[in-house]
Amino acid sequence: MGEDGPVTSAPLRPEGPTPTPRLIATDLDGTLLRDDKSVSLRTVAALAAAEEAGIEVFFVTGRPARWMDVVSDHVHGHGLAICANGAAVVDLHAGRSFVEVRALPRATALTVVQTLRAVAPGTSFAVEMTTGINYEPLYPPFFQDPGANVATAEKLLDGEADETAAPVLKLLAHHPELAPDEFLELARTAAGGHASITRSSPTALLEISGLGVSKASTLELCCAERGISPSEVVAFGDMPNDVEMLRWAGTSYAMGNAHPDVIAAASGQTVANNEDGVAVVIERILADLATQRG
Numbered sequence: 001m002g003e004d005g006p007v008t009s010a011p012l013r014p015e016g017p018t019p020t021p022r023l024i025a026t027d028l029d030g031t032l033l034r035d036d037k038s039v040s041l042r043t044v045a046a047l048a049a050a051e052e053a054g055i056e057v058f059f060v061t062g063r064p065a066r067w068m069d070v071v072s073d074h075v076h077g078h079g080l081a082i083c084a085n086g087a088a089v090v091d092l093h094a095g096r097s098f099v100e101v102r103a104l105p106r107a108t109a110l111t112v113v114q115t116l117r118a119v120a121p122g123t124s125f126a127v128e129m130t131t132g133i134n135y136e137p138l139y140p141p142f143f144q145d146p147g148a149n150v151a152t153a154e155k156l157l158d159g160e161a162d163e164t165a166a167p168v169l170k171l172l173a174h175h176p177e178l179a180p181d182e183f184l185e186l187a188r189t190a191a192g193g194h195a196s197i198t199r200s201s202p203t204a205l206l207e208i209s210g211l212g213v214s215k216a217s218t219l220e221l222c223c224a225e226r227g228i229s230p231s232e233v234v235a236f237g238d239m240p241n242d243v244e245m246l247r248w249a250g251t252s253y254a255m256g257n258a259h260p261d262v263i264a265a266a267s268g269q270t271v272a273n274n275e276d277g278v279a280v281v282i283e284r285i286l287a288d289l290a291t292q293r294g
Contacts, residue, residue, distance in 0.1 A: 125153035237262055239259050
């Protein structure tokens, strides 16, 4: 859902034939998934048809690997997904195992914690690791993760010298009073030189990764391994953590429910997630491809 609530029946742009891609990269929440977190039958069919036509599909999400069950049955071929805003590549065909991890150094995370405590008193933190999430006592609890450890961020991040310590994928920062975009701007100004800072929640919840780690940079690495150029990628998204990916892809679509920054970054716009906006574009791509093949 966008910042000002859902938007429906947004026009499709650009007009005319849609370029035939070699890879489709799509965000999940607010983009591929409907608001009830389901994948519609129309979308399931569109994803399968794209893969059948030889177009690879990559799910590119802020979600951790353990929350990927909702789409595990709908990834074909390679079985890979990009999780945690680019911090991990996981194999959904192999029990969500980690193929690549781009960790946030614990010392860097501690620096960000100290900086945000100074500029935004009242901030609480969670630490997303390859083994799960842990969080501070005042951080909004994750009921999906009842086994999480609860302690200060400083204690949770202790262990930089311990080679057996689980890699940190993301630091999350929540503020109970600041507006979401205000908190994001403040954090980027104060700590953006240390880490990549973005957000995908409608609340003041920031997602902090290693410097240079984003959906775009990890997608670029995955595409380079396949000899796929940006011009051969079509991407979809709805929130600020999608902006870099949409700018990188040769063709990109903001959802009808997207944040204004996402609409500005994308080359096109489709209808809202609840109207199957990703499937609408994929169907156009496949129809154009069928026409070209005669």
